[in-house]
Amino acid sequence: MLSAESVAAVEAVVASVAVLAALGGAGADRSNAPAADLLRAGDPTSATDLAGAGTDRSDPPVVDSLPDGDPLRRLADGCLDGLAEVARLEARTAALKVRLAADYVQATRALAPPAPSPRDRAVQEMALVAEVGCVLTVSERAAAALLADSRALMSELPLTLAALQAGTVSWAHARILVQETAGLDRAGTAGLEAHFLDPDAPNPARGCPAGELVASRFRVKARTWRERHHRAGIEERHATSAADRRIEYTPDRDGMAWLSAYFPADTAAGIWERATAAARALQGPDEPRTLTQLR
Incomplete structure (x- = not known):
């Protein structure tokens, strides 16, 4: 049930x-x-209801709106x-x-049954x-x-769930809203969600609807709104996030693996720039590897 x-x-x-x-x-x-x-x-x-129309012999025939149209165009x-x-x-x-x-x-x-201890829970x-x-x-x-x-x-996100069930936003869009509202208070969460999904909100998003944006573009818009309306200052949020920095290892096929790092932006940018500079120094007429491979 x-x-x-x-x-x-x-x-x-x-x-x-x-x-x-x-x-x-x-x-x-x-x-x-x-x-x-x-x-x-x-x-x-x-x-x-209409999906079954025309499948029963007693149903009136549906007139083809393009009787002389290109069959390949209609297939496409x-x-x-x-x-x-x-x-x-x-x-x-x-x-x-x-x-x-x-x-x-x-x-x-x-x-x-009730858990007698945190470990049992x-x-x-x-x-x-x-x-x-x-x-x-x-x-x-x-x-x-x-x-x-x-x-x-x-x-916390009833409008997002309703839009997902209506098919007007994708799962990727819904997850972006979940991720970008993490850490916001209830008012901030409701405000961000309403901005993108409620056309009657005080300050609705302009342009095409959220579900019609490529997910990566929508993330940029949602993150921009979050940065502008977050109740905590950037310094406080940065200090909290920096405490969660880490390195992760993910095995891949063919004896390869991925090594990724979650660092403060200035640290990550410094590593990237130094690796790029070292890779450019190795480039030359006798070096067949690309900059990405050298980096």
Whole structure:
């Protein structure tokens, strides 16, 4: 049995699947294209109803709007419609995953006996994360990240979760909002979210909607807003972040590995500049390696 919110998320996923089925069933004649048009207009319920139109012999035939059109052009347009719908489906599936994960955590914690000590509580949390990781076949680190993102979306970012379920922002956009609101107070979190997702906010974002921006570009905009409105000064935030500096090692294929570092910006820039200068000094007519390889 699922919660009412999870059921609504399932219905949103079903609506996208129905439109994809309509696009696939329409073939070259695109007889069910109105379903995709309705979903683009923001009416998934009507789109679901339309998805089956024309599949029963008793249904009135749908007139092809392009009877003499180029079949290759219609195929290309159909593929683009399908890709757009898949993107919405992925967003809605992500919203469903968030709700299911949050509901699982809530139910599991309610079923668990009271933990007599912090150690027992930590063991319960580790078991919870391990179960999610096993079901999704992901690492415990990835499962823990999903649960943390789900908790933030469910408790602090209702507009983001609603947009994700509507398919108007992607999972990447939702995670950016989770990350860029971390460390903000409730007012700051609500302000950043409303700025990008609420057109009726006092000072809404200008330009194209957040979900239509490339994720990397959206991150820049969200981070800029955060920097301008954060209640703590840059010096205080920098000191807090500098305490979390670290080096990480990640094995890769073919006997290779990645070594990454999280440093203060001036330290990292200094290392980069010195490595670049040393690499340029090694360049010459007899050196076949690129600057990146030398660096």
